[in-house]
Amino acid sequence: xxxxxxxxxxxxxxxxxxxxxxxxxxxxxxxxxxxxxxxxxxxxxxxxxxxxxxxxxxxxxxxxxxxxxxxxxxxxxxxxxxxxxxxxxxxxxxxxxxxxxxxxxxxxxxxxxxxxxxxxxxxxxxxxxxxxxxxxxxxxxxxxxxxxxxxxxxxxxxxxxxxxxxxxxxxxxxxxxxxxxxxxxxxxxxxxxxxxxxxxxxxxxxxxxxxxxxxxxxxxxxxxxxxxxxxxxxxxxxxxxxxxxxxxxxxxxxxxxxxxxxxxxxxxxxxxxxxxxxxxxxxxxxxxxxxxxxxxxxxxxxxxxxx
Amino acid sequence: xxxxxxxxxxxxxxxxxxxxxxxxxxxxxxxxxxxxxxxxxxxxxxxxxxxxxxxxxxxxxxxxxxxxxxxxxxxxxxxxxxxxxxxxxxxxxxxxxxxxxxxxxxxxxxxxxxxxxxxxxxxxxxxxxxxxxxxxxxxxxxxxxxxxxxxxxxxxxxxxxxxxxxxxxxxxxxxxxxxxxxxxxxxxxxxxxxxxxxxxxxxxxxxxxxxxxxxxxxxxxxxxxxxxxxxxxxxxxxxxxxxxxxxxxxxxxxxxxxxxxxxxxxxxxxxxxxxxxxxxxxxxxxxxxxxxxxxxxxxxxxxxxxxxxxxxxxxxxxxxxxxxxxxxxxxxxxxxxxxxxxxxxxxxxxxxxxxxxxxxxxxxxxxxxxxxxxxxxxxxxxxxxxxxxxxxxxxxxxxxxxxxxxxxxxxxxxxxxxxxxxxxxxxxxxxxxxxxxxxxxxxxxxxxxxxxxxxxxxxxxxxxxxxxxxxxxxxxxxxxxxxxxxxxxxxxxxxxxxxxxxxxxxxxxxxxxxxxxxxxxxxxxxxxxxxxxxxxxxxxxxxxxxxxxxxxxxxxxxxxxxxxxxxxxxxxxxxxxxxxxxxxxxxxxxxxxxxxxxxxxxxxxxxxxxxxxxxx
Numbered sequence: 001x002x003x004x005x006x007x008x009x010x011x012x013x014x015x016x017x018x019x020x021x022x023x024x025x026x027x028x029x030x031x032x033x034x035x036x037x038x039x040x041x042x043x044x045x046x047x048x049x050x051x052x053x054x055x056x057x058x059x060x061x062x063x064x065x066x067x068x069x070x071x072x073x074x075x076x077x078x079x080x081x082x083x084x085x086x087x088x089x090x091x092x093x094x095x096x097x098x099x100x101x102x103x104x105x106x107x108x109x110x111x112x113x114x115x116x117x118x119x120x121x122x123x124x125x126x127x128x129x130x131x132x133x134x135x136x137x138x139x140x141x142x143x144x145x146x147x148x149x150x151x152x153x154x155x156x157x158x159x160x161x162x163x164x165x166x167x168x169x170x171x172x173x174x175x176x177x178x179x180x181x182x183x184x185x186x187x188x189x190x191x192x193x194x195x196x197x198x199x200x201x202x203x204x205x206x207x208x209x210x211x212x213x214x215x216x217x218x219x220x221x222x223x224x225x226x227x228x229x230x231x232x233x234x235x236x237x238x239x240x241x242x243x244x245x246x247x248x249x250x251x252x253x254x255x256x257x258x259x260x261x262x263x264x265x266x267x268x269x270x271x272x273x274x275x276x277x278x279x280x281x282x283x284x285x286x287x288x289x290x291x292x293x294x295x296x297x298x299x300x301x302x303x304x305x306x307x
Numbered sequence: 308x309x310x311x312x313x314x315x316x317x318x319x320x321x322x323x324x325x326x327x328x329x330x331x332x333x334x335x336x337x338x339x340x341x342x343x344x345x346x347x348x349x350x351x352x353x354x355x356x357x358x359x360x361x362x363x364x365x366x367x368x369x370x371x372x373x374x375x376x377x378x379x380x381x382x383x384x385x386x387x388x389x390x391x392x393x394x395x396x397x398x399x400x401x402x403x404x405x406x407x408x409x410x411x412x413x414x415x416x417x418x419x420x421x422x423x424x425x426x427x428x429x430x431x432x433x434x435x436x437x438x439x440x441x442x443x444x445x446x447x448x449x450x451x452x453x454x455x456x457x458x459x460x461x462x463x464x465x466x467x468x469x470x471x472x473x474x475x476x477x478x479x480x481x482x483x484x485x486x487x488x489x490x491x492x493x494x495x496x497x498x499x500x501x502x503x504x505x506x507x508x509x510x511x512x513x514x515x516x517x518x519x520x521x522x523x524x525x526x527x528x529x530x531x532x533x534x535x536x537x538x539x540x541x542x543x544x545x546x547x548x549x550x551x552x553x554x555x556x557x558x559x560x561x562x563x564x565x566x567x568x569x570x571x572x573x574x575x576x577x578x579x580x581x582x583x584x585x586x587x588x589x590x591x592x593x594x595x596x597x598x599x600x601x602x603x604x605x606x607x608x609x610x611x612x613x614x615x616x617x618x619x620x621x622x623x624x625x626x627x628x629x630x631x632x633x634x635x636x637x638x639x640x641x642x643x644x645x646x647x648x649x650x651x652x653x654x655x656x657x658x659x660x661x662x663x664x665x666x667x668x669x670x671x672x673x674x675x676x677x678x679x680x681x682x683x684x685x686x687x688x689x690x691x692x693x694x695x696x697x698x699x700x701x702x703x704x705x706x707x708x709x710x711x712x713x714x715x716x717x718x719x720x721x722x723x724x725x726x727x728x729x730x731x732x733x734x735x736x737x738x739x740x741x742x743x744x745x746x747x748x749x750x751x752x753x754x755x756x757x758x759x760x761x762x763x764x765x766x767x768x769x770x771x772x773x774x775x776x777x778x779x780x781x782x783x784x785x786x787x788x789x790x791x792x793x794x795x796x797x798x799x800x801x802x803x804x805x806x807x808x809x810x811x812x813x814x815x816x817x818x819x820x821x822x823x824x825x826x827x828x829x830x831x832x833x834x835x836x837x838x839x840x841x842x843x844x845x846x847x848x849x850x851x852x853x854x855x856x857x858x859x860x861x862x863x864x865x866x867x868x869x870x871x872x873x874x875x876x877x878x879x880x881x882x883x884x885x886x887x888x889x890x891x892x893x894x895x896x897x898x899x900x901x902x903x904x905x906x907x908x909x910x911x912x913x914x915x916x917x918x919x920x921x922x923x
Contacts, residue, residue, distance in 0.1 A: 049561055061757045078437065079751035082390050087440075087750065121567070122541070122560030136878030140871045147867055188813030188886045192820040195871060195890060199824055199864040203831065206860040234827075234834045241776055241830075242823040245769030249819075252768060254761035256754050257812065264819075 011228045011276055012221040012284065018277035022166060025270075029173020036176050041183030042074045046123040047091040050102045055112035057083040066109045067102065074181060085116070094120030125184065133187075144198065152205060153293060155286045160201050163279035167197045167270045174266050175259075185260045193267025196242070200235070200275040207231045208280060212293050220284055228276055239272045309847045310914035312907055320907050323899070324794055330801035333417040333428040338436075339373060339385040340392040340749065341414035342399060344407055345577040352382050353407065361399055370395050380724075381577065383414050389749050396747075405679070410576035411439050411749050429804045430571055432555045432811030432885070434754045438571035441583060442746035443544075445564045449676075449695065450536040450740030451481060451529065459483050462500050471496050482523045483507075493518040533564065539739035541566060546735035547582050555809040555885050566742065569750060571809050586676040586741055587732050588627040589717075592619045593660065594668035594704060610673055610700030611721060617704055619670050624660045629653025633733035635726040643726035644718045647733065654713035662710040670704045671717050673729075676741045695741060754812065766815065773826060781833050783922040787908045788829040788901075795825050795893075795900040802892045814889045821893025824865065828901035831857040837923055846918045854906055861902065869894045 060077045063086060067075045074091035092098060099118025106113045141161060149157040171193055175182050204227070211227040212220075243265065250261035345352055353361075358375060361384070365372055373385040384399075386392050392411055400409040413436075415428055430436075455478045462485070466473050473496065474486040487493040493511060497520050501509055506528035510521045524532075537560055544566060548556045557569040570579055595604040595618040603622075609615045632648040649657060661669070675698045683690050703719035720726045752759060774792070777785035799818060803810065836853030844852060869891055876887035913921075 046560070060751070060755050064755060076753045077755060078753050079389075080440065081393050081748035081750075085748075089753075119562035119565070120560075121562075124557055124559050132878055133875075133883045136875050136883065139878060140874035143870050143874055144867050147870055151863055185812050187883070188817070191871075191875065191883070191886055192817065192890075195820055195868045196823070198867050198871065199827065202864040202867055203827075203860050206863055210856075230838070234830050237776075237780065237830045237834070238823070238827040241773045241826050244772040244776060245766070245819055245823065248769035248772060249762075249765045251765070252761060253765035254758045256758040257762050257765070260812070 008225060008229050009232070010225055012224050012281065015277060015281040015284070018273075018281065022274070022278060025170050025173070026166065028177065029170050032173050032177035033169075036179065038172070038176050038182045039179045041181045041186075042076065042089060042091040043124045043184040044182070045091060046121050047074070047089060048094045048098045048118060049121045050088045050090070050099050050118045051080060051116040052086050052088065052103060052106065053114050053116050054084045054086065058086065058111055060086070062109070063088070063106065066105055070105050072102075074183070089121060094118075148202070148205075152209060153288075155283060155288050155292060156205055158286060159279045159282040160198065160205070162282055163201050163271075163274040164194060164197055166274045166278050167193060167267060170270050171263055171266050175263070180259050180262065183259070185257070186263050189260045189263035189267065192264060193271060196264075196268060197271030197274060200238075200271055201279040203234070204228065204231055204275045204280055208283070209293055212290055218290060220288060224280055224284065228280065235272060235275075239268055242268050309851045310910045312910050312914075316903070317907060317911075320904055323798070324904075327794070327798040327801040329421070329424060330426045330805050331797050333415065333421055333426050334800060334804060336416045336418070336428065338413040338415055338428075340387075340389050341383050341385045341412045342392060342396050343410050343412040343577050344382045344384070344399065344403070345380055346407055352377070352380055353403065357403070358382060361402065364398055364402060365395055368394065368398060370398075383412065385414055392749065408577045408580055410580050411747060412576045413438070413749075427804060427807070429800065430807065430809040431752075432809045432814070433557055433569055433571045433750070433752070434812050435752050435759055435810065436571065437749065437751040437753070438569055439576050439579075440746070440748045440750040441568045441570075441580065441744060442561065443566045443568065443584065443742045444745045445537055445540055445566065446695065446741040446743065447533055447536065447564050448480075451524070451532060452478060453740070454532055455481070455483055455524070458504060458506075459485075462504065465499060465503060466496055469495075469499055471499070481529060482521055484519055484521045487518045487520065488516060490514050490518045493520050496520060536740040537564065537566070540742060543736045543738050544568060544583060547585075547731065548579070550731050550735050551579060551582055555811050565745070580744070580747075582728060582731065584742060584744060585728070585732055586738055587729060588674045588737050589630075589729075589733065590626045590672040590674060591624045591657070592622070592670050592672060593624065593664060594618065594670055595620050596667075607670075607672060607699055607701050609704075610702050610719075617668075617670060617701055619672070619701075624669075625649065625653045625656050627733050627737055629656070630733045633730040635723070635730040637723075638716070638718055642718055643720050643723045644716045645720065645726050645730045645733070646714065646716045648714045657711050657713075661707050665707050665709065667707055668704050669707050670701045671719065672699055673702045674699050678741070678743045762812070762815070766819065769819070770822070773822075777826065777829075781829075781923055783912070784829075784833050784836075784905075784909070787905045787912075788826065788833070790908065791829065791900040791905045792822060792825060794904055795822065795897050798896040798900065799889075799893050802896060803889065806888065806892070808888050808892075809885060810889075811885055813886045817886050817889030817893060821890060821897050824868070824894065825897030825901045828857075828861045828865075828897065829905060831860055832901075832905070833923060836921070840921065840923075846913070846921055849921070850909060850913065854902075858902070861898070865894050865898055 060079065064075050064077045067077075067088065067090070072090050072092060076089040078087045079085065080087040088102060090098070090102075096118070099115050102118075103113050103115045141164065145157040145161055148160050168190065171190060174180070175186065207227040207230055208224060211223050211230070215223050215226070217223065246261050246265045246268065249257050250265065253261060355377070358377065362372060362375070370391045371387050373387060375385070376383045384395065386395055396409055396411055400407075403409065417427055459476050459478060462483070463473065463476065471492055472488055473492070474488060476486075477484045485496070487496060497509055497511060500520070500522070501507075504522070507522040507524055510523070512519045512521055541558060541560060545558045548558060548568065548570070555571055557567065559567045561567045568583055570576070599618075599620065603620060604618045605621055606616050606618050609617070629649050629652065630647055631650040631653075633645055635643060635645050638644045677696055677698060679694045679696060681692050681694070683692055703717055720729065754762075770792075774789045777788045779785070781788060796818075799821065808814070832853050835857045836849050839849035839852045840846070872887045872891040872894065875883055876891060
């Protein structure tokens with residue numbers, strides 16, 4: 001990685017290519033969201049609940065495998081009170097036969113099972129929760145914009161916001177495109193992506209600000225390139241370590257964290273890309289000027305002393 | 308001098324780390340299945356003699372008690388396994404009857420010395436550890452009857468205002484039947500009512516003095532009512548469970564008329580059970596004047612003094628449904644009170660009623676719908692019969708001194724617990740229909756043991772990879788960063804335990820993210836130090852400048868993320884909130900470890916010494 005330090009990569013020179021890639025990804029994502037929609041998980045849709053009683057305590061993982069093998073999706077299997085009673089939740093629209101179907105499958109697997117009840121269950125995520133969370137996210141983005149505008153400048157705030165939207169839309173779009181299951185853990189991953197992407201963007205911004213203040217030239221693309229090249233080894237180290245953890249989660253973590261890890265991996269990759277090519281490159285598009293960063297002179301001399 | 312910390316900084320770091328260690332320790336001790344017993348009002352529990360009887364009884368049934376603890380307002384009986392737990396619960400609750408609430412619980416087994424420091428473990432969420440599962444049934448018949456009552460009185464009101472004479476109304480299952488003095492009156496009434504109440508099918512029966520109007524609620528209206536009742540109850544239960552401070556609960560509809568409530572891990576399950584099922588409400592009524600006709604009054608006993616009673620007006624000024632906010636506190640004499648804020652309409656009604664009645668008495672009536680359960684053996688099978696009944700009692704009767712407005716307070720409650728619970732119930736709204744418990748079980752983790760094991764293993768391997776990466780890339784400084792990472796994890800666990808946060812899979816996502824951000828902070832600093840060294844600064848200056856210059860980046864990046872987390876916490880609910888808690892705590896602990904702790908280590912190793920070369 002040492003070699004990267006001295007080499008100056010011309011990031012900004014390729015920004016039009018990058019814009020095209022971003023635009024294409026956004027287009028595909030939005031189209032996927034509109035035409036295919038998200039494949040929402042049990043948490044959001046509700047489904048069927050089947051309670052069964054075994055003669056001897058079964059292995060829950062085996063039960064799960066039997067049901068998933070038979071094509072049921074989003075299966076959750078829990079002991080219920082005693083170890084011989086098992087509660088199964090399926091993402092399957094309720095019909096009166098599902099209970100029998102499940103019990104027959106389990107019997108065929110060689111266990112002695114009887115059906116206690118089969119009923120539909122509603123969504124775990126109520127409308128109220130959905131609306132509140134959506135509202136929360138909007139307010140959060142608004143406040144972050146204000147903070148960035150105050151600490152940097154409003155052009156930076158626009159760039160950061162667009163970069164965030166870019167990342168969120170693309171990650172959600174991926175889930176719609178491939179019809180991966182979107183449940184509460186993926187929602188949490190998405191929030192984490194927002195945190196990560198914001199963090200990454202601010203670090204790049206900070207260096208850009210510093211470089212603009214220090215340098216004597218007015219050629220913004222060159223200044224940006226210098227700043228991004230300086231943060232490059234940090235960017236690679238950080239996203240590298242984060243990706244290491246996430247790859248471990250993806251490859252070893254089992255199917256429950258599978259989509260969670262995918263969402264985060266996609267988010268980290270897109271987030272790193274967008275810090276440079278959306279957040280930073282947009283500053284060129286909105287014609288960021290040295291004057292934008294020169295604090296009002298004399299009124300507040302302390303600002304200059306910021307390291 | 309460069310790169311020296313004053314002694315107090317080292318001491319501060321040491322103290323924080325020690326505290327972190329102590330408060331994260333309880334998480335190493337597993338939880339026991341237990342049964343919790345409290346009195347129905349939550350302020351007392353069984354005595355030593357009853358406990359002895361329970362011991363004997365469980366002993367006879369071959370259930371082994373690991374431990375039994377008596378506290379001020381609850382008894383906790385620890386058991387070996389979940390099977391014993393359910394059997395013990397059933398036996399104890401049969402033995403103690405209605406006066407006590409017996410609930411399943413998971414009891415922490417933190418050693419006493421840690422408990423004395425009020426250290427307790429993190430709760431694991433429903434996905435990782437499971438919890439307690441309540442199945443509640445909404446009493447649809449009662450919901451229907453209530454609706455018909457309301458409709459019937461509105462119809463009577465309408466007839467009165469149109470001066471049509473009616474005789475009596477009967478409500479049966481889903482029909483209202485109204486008797487009239489003549490067929491003409493009946494037909495006139497039918498014409499009027501049918502216009503206002505489209506939810507009914509109308510039929511005219513009988514002639515002359517036997518003329519009746521039979522109104523049957525349509526299937527569609529009944530279904531709508533049921534959906535409404537269930538959804539209203541779902542919302543109310545969600546509010547209540549959230550108000551209880553239970554993190555990461557599950558409240559879900561099951562089947563046409565049931566609601567599942569699942570609460571994770573160690574909680575005061577008895578309080579949860581009492582609150583979830585509670586139907587308490589308030590009514591404000593004027594006391595009747597001596598000359599008020601009997602048909603307009605009702606007599607109620609006082610709640611804490613059964614022999615005393617008062618005549619109240621039948622008309623209700625407002626009920627608890629008009630309350631917009633309520634909280635509990637103490638009055639000048641240290642008695643519990645509930646402060647109430649009314650919504651707009653409620654405030655107007657209250658003001659109008661009190662303004663014109665200064666000097667009269669106003670009563671606060673406490674209403675509770677309850678069910679008595681009796682188990683009978685019919686044809687060799689045990690059948691649970693439920694008999695609903697309503698308890699009404701006056702909790703205060705006071706003279707109206709001046710016109711009341713939107714906010715006032717009420718007193719006359721038995722205990723602070725009762726005041727707190729009444730305030731909670733008023734805040735979270737009343738149930739649209741009575742509900743009762745049909746099932747209570749412990750429930751296993753929804754993710755499955757294998758998945759959890761694999762999940763935890765993969766997180767460990769991931770962290771190990773990060774540790775190796777940092778060692779290879781930053782050598783000695785990598786060691787500092789790794790030590791800081793371990794301490795960060797300890798501090799985060801300690802903080803989450805102290806706050807009583809619940810750890811779920813999304814929560815682990817938050818932890819992974821904050822650890823990533825903690826590493827990022829150190830990466831930023833170390834890269835900066837390398838840069839400064841390349842620029843030709845001396846070792847000491849490079850360290851100093853590296854920390855100093857990376858500081859703004861780190862602070863800006865972390866504060867923006869913290870802002871997101873804090874707002875998600877204040878607005879979000881459920882899983883979003885849990886994630887936000889983990890993330891905010893993680894940002895704070897990682898700032899501390901990545902900035903202060905690594906700096907302290909660097910200063911201790913290199914500070915104030917002549918160093919030629921840095922292993923970075």
